[in-house]
Amino acid sequence: MSTGAVLYAGAIGLFLIGCYAMVAERHLIRNILGLVLVESGVNLLLVAVGFRENAAAPILKAGQSAGMMVDPLPQALVLTAIVIGFGVLALALALVVRVHQAYGTLDTREVARLMRVEREASGPGAAGPRAGAKS
Amino acid sequence: MMSYVADFIFMPLIAFVTGLGLVLMARRVRAKIERRVGPPVLQPIYDIVKLYAKKTQISHGIMHDLSIMMLLGGFITAEIFLPVPGFDGLAGEGDLITLIYIMMVPMLGLALGVGSCANPNGSIGISRALTAMLAYDIPFIIAVTGACMAYGTTNLIEIVQIQQAGGPASWGAATMPLLAFGGLLAVHGMMGKEPFEIYIAPAEIATGPMVEMSGKYMGALFIMQCFQLYTIGVIYTTLFLGGGENWPFFLAKVFAVVFISVAVTNVYGRFKTDTMIRWMWKWPTGIALAGLALVMAN
Amino acid sequence: MSLLLRRRFFWEEIDLMSLLDILLLVAALLASGLFVLGRGSFAGWLATVVYGLMLAVLAIAGLALDSGVAFIPSAMSFEILGRNLGWRLDGLGWFFALLTVGAAFFASWYGSGEWGRKQKRMGLQHALLALNVLAMLLLLSSGDLLSLFIGWELVSWAAFAIMTQGGGPAVAAAYRYMIYALAGAMAVFAAIMLVQNVTGGLGFADLQTAISAMSTAQVWVLFILFAAGFGVKMALMPFHLWQAPAYSETPGASSAFLNAVSARMGLFALILVLVKLTGLEALGSLAIPFTFMSAKSALMWVAAITMVVPTFIALMQTDARMLLTWHGIGQGGYMLLGVLVGTSLGTAGGLMHVFNYATYQAALFLAVTAVIHRAGTSDLDELGGLITRMPWTYVTLLMGIIGLAGLPPMNGFVSKWMIYKSLLDGGQPLLLIMAFAATLGTILSVYKLIHNIFLGQLRREHQHLKEAPVSMVLPMLILAGIGFVTGFMPGLALNITDIAQRAIGGDMLPHHLGGVTLATGSLNMLWVVGVLIGAIGAGALIFYLLGNRRYEVHQFDNYAGGHFLSADIRYHFSHEFYPGLARVIGPWYRGSIVRAEQGIGILVNVAGDLWQAVFRVAYTPLYMLLVVVLGLVFTGSWGIVP
Amino acid sequence: MNTVPQIIFPVAIPLIAAFLLPIAGRCHAGFGRIFGRAAVLVTFLASALLAWQVAGAGPASSAMGGFKAPLGIVFYADNLAMAFVLLLNIGVWLFWPSGDEDRSGPYTLLLTLLGGGAGLVLSGDLFNIFVFYEIVAVASYGLAASGGSAAGFGASLRYLLLSALGSSLALMGIALVYAAAGTLNLADLALLAPDVLRGPPGAAAFLLLLIGFGVKAELFPVNSWVPEIYASAPVRVTSLLAGIVSKLALIVILRFLVLVFPMPSAYGLLLTLGILGVLAGELAAYRARDLNSTFAWSSIAQLGVIAIAFSIPGPAGIAAGIALALHHAVVKPAFFFIADKWRGDVKLLSGGARTSPLVAALFVLLSLSIIGIPPLPGFWAKYLLLDAAFSSSPAYWLAAAVVLAGAVVEGAYLFRAAGFFYGGPQKGRGAALFMPGELVPAFVLGAVLLVAMFAIAPLGAYITSMAVQAADVPAIAAQILLGGN
Structure with missing residues (x-):
């Protein structure tokens, strides 16, 4: 099996595992880990797109033409994507902390149920701008 | 001009006198069937005179009086728009449809007058009478429509002419027997004879519309009955029996139409209102519709 | 106006541009003015006077149109998104405009007096009435399909606004109307866009080109969209359910206006689009496969069913206003049927019925409103015997119901006669029989109306009622009077319908003052009414001259079953007035269409809940992935989009 | 260039x-x-x-x-x-x-x-x-x-x-x-x-x-966040997200579609999702019990309509989409502002028109415009859409029918709310809730809507030229490449 094929298989595999974690797991942290896996898979895919068998690192030195190098652009993209993913991950974890503070659980269905209960309780009568909502 | 004056005076008078004869015939026939002697010839006139001469004449307000005028006026108008031998009257100025609707004016007048008497039995009678009208008018209308389609005109004079041109073979009764039969059944209902006299129902609602009618009000109703029998007879004759070639034939036909009705009426009991509607909308309507289909097919 | 006075044949000389512009401008100023000063008590009178002036302007326009001018153009026109919007008033529009402004005149007059003072927000009602008039004038003078649609929507929403004025149940009824009207409008919208797609334009001429250019299937779609869309407004079956409650709950004077003309806007649009532009021949040649029917005869049957069924539903009503509004639906069927027959007699009959209906229905509604004003209810089970208390209202109602039932000597008879005759001559006996049957039902039903309100026993609580004030009695008597005069001399009304008929095209109906003379049977109302009056006079002679003097007794001086009936014994036969009939036909229409309507409502509810559930229950990344998978599967196979 | x-x-x-x-x-x-x-x-x-x-x-x-x-x-x-x-x-x-x-x-x-x-x-x-x-x-x-x-x-x-x-x-x-x-x-x-x-x-x-x-x-079906977020976020954020940010994403999708993927399967995909979005949004909004989620769902439907417009090949569709997007950007935030003042069950609107007549009038105006009643701008946007849809293939006719049917449902739920505003007994919340200061943006948007009504002709011309420019692929490509020089 060529390196490229391994790369693609790994990328797709990571992606699928991540998807499974996001869909099937009920724990928010696991969902987020799934998201991380999905992102890794996609990043790997991007790298694989730019990969060339037996090519050199994309550093322009004397005597090396662009065609002999690995495509550098996807790598730059992946760098950016990793940074973005990191930011999103941090924000997600921060939100998880707040959700846990508010609901005392990280079970997705439980959180969804509590949110619905809360919304319906704040329905007729008790309605009005909620606490802390500065609009 | 003079002919108009003659029309206006003589046509209602003839109608009235003939109507008296029809009423007499109805009562005599009934008496014969019931093995009674029956009233004398002038009995209908005696009745009317007696009622008009009564000392106590009770009026229930203007509408009550006005209804009597509408009653008489409506029928007098109808007589003037009927074609009879020698007098076409205004039959050319208003057609069959007009005539049918003019005949509803006295009906409405009577209904209004009875209503204004404030007697519930009268109102019940009117409710039944109007329902009955809805029942029998539908087959009647189908018969009329079919006849008009066949003759291609609603002009009464022309309808008569078309039938007379070909002799009895071209009479409506001969060319469209189903329509004529359906129409005859409807006409029977129109005369308010058994089994279609639920609206009077003497034992139940004390003769319904007549409950507050006394004296000359009742007399006017008698006159109305004369007109009614005559008008119905003439319309049927005009539509299906070739109209009037001359007075003897014409009167014979009119009496025949009414006779059929009064002769069969005694056999029956009384239909309930809904039974009457169902019957009228089943048999005469069905027969007339079949007749109409035949007319349309030709 | 000085211009008008200077010349002898002023309508030939003045700039015709101005007439329609004057009309629209005055209507717009009136509507906006009334919104501003609506609370003033003189607002109603001002509006009445302005409507009177508008009638005068319309009369001048009518003279011009009668003298052969094809239409009166407006200076107002816009170009939007590459389309020209224009307005012009032709004879057809003029005819309906005359009725609109006339109805508004009487409604406004009626609402300006005592009745209006008792209303809660009469100022707003006056303003909304003026708004309705403005919207209708815009619709009636539309010069292309786009302005027609704009006018259509304005009319719908203006009517909606005035319907909500009753509050409470009126809002619910108006809401129902709104949904129907909106659905109809969307159908019309789709139809005109279809026309634009074929021809690239939205002029009236484009519709004609479109129809000749379209395939049969497309023409069918167009026909159904137009017929259903406009049919909703005139409450053709099966889109009729909204009308009776919506019109009944509207406050009296406004309701009279709506009843008289609002639903007729649908008829106007149908005549314009289907009869004038499409042409009845084209409709007649649009055959329904595997039947003997064409689009035209299908529509005629729809009109006939609309005539019969609502009439018998009206018969079962227990509220005077509901009874009248249900009849309004049925009467619409007569008009459409007459127009669809297509002969000069039928068209004239249908149009004249529009005129007649406006007069007697407005009179009837105003009279019922007067009853409500005094007695506080229009429930037919809770009234009775008012003839002694409110004689003039009774006279109006009596004349109105004679017109509604189509009996001589009122004008309703003439137009119905023309419709019957045209059906007979047009070889449509079944439709004729249905028309007759509907008329019979009407007679029963209107008798119940007048009996339960005015005849029979007077209730104790009504013993000291007064007649309605002059400001209410006069307009309704005048309306009833118009009904009688045009019944006696139908030529007057036929002169007006002539102008509309000329605009529609086709043969004109020759007529004279008394009616029409045809080869197959004529009608001369001068004779009919003259003889009828004379005969009633003769009847009066027989009645008064012969026999003894009468004693007039009190209304309660009679007895039944051995009891003297008085106000203490409540025995007014009003509830379930036609029990036998109800037993027979009651089961026939136990609301299949009502159930269809409910079914659609339930369907929308369930579908809405399902969609909500789809979003609420699931954990959504799954959806995203599912769509990706499905999309990947199907992306290869997209061929239907260019 | x-x-x-x-x-x-x-x-x-x-x-x-x-x-x-x-x-x-x-x-x-x-x-x-x-x-x-x-x-x-x-x-x-x-x-x-x-x-x-x-x-x-x-x-x-x-x-x-x-x-x-x-x-x-x-x-x-x-x-x-x-x-x-x-x-x-x-x-x-x-x-x-x-x-x-x-x-x-x-x-x-x-x-x-x-x-x-x-x-x-x-x-x-x-x-x-x-x-x-x-x-x-x-x-x-x-x-x-x-x-x-x-x-x-x-x-x-x-x-x-x-x-x-x-x-x-x-x-x-x-x-x-x-x-x-x-x-x-x-x-x-x-x-x-x-x-x-x-x-x-x-x-x-x-x-x-x-x-x-x-x-x-x-876009359907990845919009399940919409009702939750719009119900819980501050109204100004909601307005911004629903009114404007969602449109930016659609514009990007439009760019992809026009420049890179102008092929039937791509158009068809967007069309399908748009139709489903309209159905889902309108029907769900019909069953919503409070104003906030009503508008959240109806926002989904509106975006579906815009997606349908963008899925019509050619400048006519783009023009319709832009017009719809601009119209929605004006109307929907104003709706959310009103909804924010009347949180909770729609029945609480009862009698609101008596205490807050201006707000109720604004609500009716916005409703009429979004349903597409002439001569309000919403009608002309819908007119452009139908014009474009009817001159395309039959699949778009179906879409047009769905949009029109959706408008009826829209009218049903919006005027159900308006009915509560104007009818029914007063529930006593109206007086406290009339805070014009809080609703300034909504009134500004309402005024914009009215002004736009009188400027339909120039606006229409401008939007059309915009769309023509956006559909001109070679010119855009040349200009972008030029940018590097």
Whole structure:
């Protein structure tokens, strides 16, 4: 099996595992880990797109033409994507902390149920701008 | 001009006198069937005179009086728009449809007058009478429509002419027997004879519309009955029996139409209102519709 | 106006541009003015006077149109998104405009007096009435399909606004109307866009080109969209359910206006689009496969069913206003049927019925409103015997119901006669029989109306009622009077319908003052009414001259079953007035269409809940992935989009 | 054809200001607030200047750092892009938090959103679009949670998970595009696309991009965050997200569709999702019990309608979509403002018209316009849509029928609410709730709507020219490539 094929298989595999974690797991942290896996898979895919068998690192030195190098652009993209993913991950974890503070659980269905209960309780009568909502 | 004056005076008078004869015939026939002697010839006139001469004449307000005028006026108008031998009257100025609707004016007048008497039995009678009208008018209308389609005109004079041109073979009764039969059944209902006299129902609602009618009000109703029998007879004759070639034939036909009705009426009991509607909308309507289909097919 | 006075044949000389512009401008100023000063008590009178002036302007326009001018153009026109919007008033529009402004005149007059003072927000009602008039004038003078649609929507929403004025149940009824009207409008919208797609334009001429250019299937779609869309407004079956409650709950004077003309806007649009532009021949040649029917005869049957069924539903009503509004639906069927027959007699009959209906229905509604004003209810089970208390209202109602039932000597008879005759001559006996049957039902039903309100026993609580004030009695008597005069001399009304008929095209109906003379049977109302009056006079002679003097007794001086009936014994036969009939036909229409309507409502509810559930229950990344998978599967196979 | 370096200003100014704002806020609280507003104003002025230039001299482009187009970061501005940049600016100004809180967080996020949003529509490069999309996304997660309520955090987290997964899918799509074409520059792609992106790989790439960006564009079925977020986020954030940000994502999708993937399967995909969105949104809104979720669902439907419009090939569809988008951007925020004042069951609206007649009138006006009643602007937008749809293939006729039927349902639920406003007994909440000050943005938008009604003719002409410009692929490609020179 060529390196490229391994790369693609790994990328797709990571992606699928991540998807499974996001869909099937009920724990928010696991969902987020799934998201991380999905992102890794996609990043790997991007790298694989730019990969060339037996090519050199994309550093322009004397005597090396662009065609002999690995495509550098996807790598730059992946760098950016990793940074973005990191930011999103941090924000997600921060939100998880707040959700846990508010609901005392990280079970997705439980959180969804509590949110619905809360919304319906704040329905007729008790309605009005909620606490802390500065609009 | 003079002919108009003659029309206006003589046509209602003839109608009235003939109507008296029809009423007499109805009562005599009934008496014969019931093995009674029956009233004398002038009995209908005696009745009317007696009622008009009564000392106590009770009026229930203007509408009550006005209804009597509408009653008489409506029928007098109808007589003037009927074609009879020698007098076409205004039959050319208003057609069959007009005539049918003019005949509803006295009906409405009577209904209004009875209503204004404030007697519930009268109102019940009117409710039944109007329902009955809805029942029998539908087959009647189908018969009329079919006849008009066949003759291609609603002009009464022309309808008569078309039938007379070909002799009895071209009479409506001969060319469209189903329509004529359906129409005859409807006409029977129109005369308010058994089994279609639920609206009077003497034992139940004390003769319904007549409950507050006394004296000359009742007399006017008698006159109305004369007109009614005559008008119905003439319309049927005009539509299906070739109209009037001359007075003897014409009167014979009119009496025949009414006779059929009064002769069969005694056999029956009384239909309930809904039974009457169902019957009228089943048999005469069905027969007339079949007749109409035949007319349309030709 | 000085211009008008200077010349002898002023309508030939003045700039015709101005007439329609004057009309629209005055209507717009009136509507906006009334919104501003609506609370003033003189607002109603001002509006009445302005409507009177508008009638005068319309009369001048009518003279011009009668003298052969094809239409009166407006200076107002816009170009939007590459389309020209224009307005012009032709004879057809003029005819309906005359009725609109006339109805508004009487409604406004009626609402300006005592009745209006008792209303809660009469100022707003006056303003909304003026708004309705403005919207209708815009619709009636539309010069292309786009302005027609704009006018259509304005009319719908203006009517909606005035319907909500009753509050409470009126809002619910108006809401129902709104949904129907909106659905109809969307159908019309789709139809005109279809026309634009074929021809690239939205002029009236484009519709004609479109129809000749379209395939049969497309023409069918167009026909159904137009017929259903406009049919909703005139409450053709099966889109009729909204009308009776919506019109009944509207406050009296406004309701009279709506009843008289609002639903007729649908008829106007149908005549314009289907009869004038499409042409009845084209409709007649649009055959329904595997039947003997064409689009035209299908529509005629729809009109006939609309005539019969609502009439018998009206018969079962227990509220005077509901009874009248249900009849309004049925009467619409007569008009459409007459127009669809297509002969000069039928068209004239249908149009004249529009005129007649406006007069007697407005009179009837105003009279019922007067009853409500005094007695506080229009429930037919809770009234009775008012003839002694409110004689003039009774006279109006009596004349109105004679017109509604189509009996001589009122004008309703003439137009119905023309419709019957045209059906007979047009070889449509079944439709004729249905028309007759509907008329019979009407007679029963209107008798119940007048009996339960005015005849029979007077209730104790009504013993000291007064007649309605002059400001209410006069307009309704005048309306009833118009009904009688045009019944006696139908030529007057036929002169007006002539102008509309000329605009529609086709043969004109020759007529004279008394009616029409045809080869197959004529009608001369001068004779009919003259003889009828004379005969009633003769009847009066027989009645008064012969026999003894009468004693007039009190209304309660009679007895039944051995009891003297008085106000203490409540025995007014009003509830379930036609029990036998109800037993027979009651089961026939136990609301299949009502159930269809409910079914659609339930369907929308369930579908809405399902969609909500789809979003609420699931954990959504799954959806995203599912769509990706499905999309990947199907992306290869997209061929239907260019 | 011109290159304009100032094209960067609408993107750069707010982003820089966003980073400076916390510092400014730390120095002095009041200064921080003014600083934020000032930054938006400056951005607006820069954008307006640019828009003026673009309107006068035609589309402009510029490459950052002097790299040539395929490698460099290219920005491209035409009338369409500038219109939405301006809209975003106005929206941020109008929906700037009115509270006097000291936290600089929301302000920073708003400025980030402003910069990111501008970058989103101005970018001429697929990956840049992705980056700006992420910036907008992160800003909107934060804004959605900025209400501080527990539900807000929960909803925001769910939104984040969904959106991040979508972004990953979009990135996958980008990878596919890159694998097939070897470039991510929109102009290059436009030129290469007919050769390399037809067929299943292109369709798959478009599908992934559509799903990814569709999260923000409220496309069915990846819009499940909408009801939650719009119910829990502060009204100004809701207005901004529903009114404007969702449109930016749609504009991006439109760019992909027109420039890179103009093929039947792509149009069909967008059309299908649009139709489903209309059905889902309208029907669900009909069953909603409070104003807030009613408008959230109806927003989904409206975005579906816009998606249908954009899925019609040719400038007519684009013009209809732009008109619908602009109309929706005016109407929907105003609706959300009204809904914010009447939270809870619609029945609580009872009698509201008596105490707040102006608000009720505004509600009716907005409802009429969004249903599409002439002569209000909403009608003309729908007119453009139907015009475009009817001159396309029968599939679009079906879409038009769905849109029209949807309008009926829309009328049903909007006027059910209006019925509560005007009818029914007064529930006693109206008096306390009439706070015109809080509703200023809504009234401003209502006034805009009325003004637009009288300017339909010029607006229509402008939108049409915008659409023609946006549909002219060769010119756009040439201009973007030119930007590198």
